Amino acid sequence: MRVSVFRQAHFNAAHRLHNPQWSDEKNQQIFGLCNNPSFHGHNYELIVQITGEIDPETGYVIDLKIVKDLIEEEVVRPFDHKNLNIDTDEFRNLNPTAENIAVVIWQKLRRRLDSHLDLSVRLYETPRNFVEYSGA
Numbered sequence: 304m305r306v307s308v309f310r311q312a313h314f315n316a317a318h319r320l321h322n323p324q325w326s327d328e329k330n331q332q333i334f335g336l337c338n339n340p341s342f343h344g345h346n347y348e349l350i351v352q353i354t355g356e357i358d359p360e361t362g363y364v365i366d367l368k369i370v371k372d373l374i375e376e377e378v379v380r381p382f383d384h385k386n387l388n389i390d391t392d393e394f395r396n397l398n399p400t401a402e403n404i405a406v407v408i409w410q411k412l413r414r415r416l417d418s419h420l421d422l423s424v425r426l427y428e429t430p431r432n433f434v435e436y437s438g439a
Contacts, residue, residue, distance in 0.1 A: 307354040308363075310370040314383035317344040318399040321388075342386055347404075348427035349378060351412065355420040365420060377411040401428040405436040413438065 319342045320334040330338045337343065351374060355364045385391060387399040393407045405426040413422050427433040 304357060305354055306357055306364050307352050308365060308367060308370070309353075310351045310367055310374060312349045312351070312371075312374045312379060314347050314349070314379050315344060316347060316382050316385050316387050317342040318387040318394070319343070320398055320400060322398060342388070345428050347382075348433075349374070349408065350425040350427075352423040352425070353416065353420050354423075355417075365416075373412055373415050377415065378408055401426055401432065401434045402436075405434045409436045409438060 318337075319339060320337040321330050322333075325333070351370060353365050353370060357364055381391060381393075387394040387404070389395075394403070397403050397407070405424050408426065409422060409424040412424070416422060421437070423435060423437040425433060425435040
């Protein structure tokens with residue numbers, strides 16, 4: 304019997320979408336307003352889904368307090384109120400698109416979870432724009 308549990312979190316961060324291999328014109332054409340040299344920000348909403356068997360002793364798939372603490376340590380503290388391009392090692396050389404941010408968050412959480420648990424990360428950049436990554 305596999306069950307999914309969810310934890311939602313929030314962080315604010317600035318970024319600039321930019322490929323240094325391209326001309327300013329091409330960056331502007333591809334990324335538009337998201338290529339602003341002065342950066343721009345989002346109020347990100349994160350939903351972490353963990354799926355696994357229910358532990359017969361605890362009744363949990365995983366203690367959600369553990370999930371809350373992992374998200375705080377691996378996502379909120381390092382990314383909240385930061386400029387992702389400048390203030391984080393993860394995006395110093397990786398374009399901080401919503402897709403790349405979701406993959407990085409998944410990788411950071413995955414290494415901290417037991418291997419028998421499945422993980423999926425859904426990241427909302429805006430209420431209408433979101434991505435999901437499950438490691439596949």
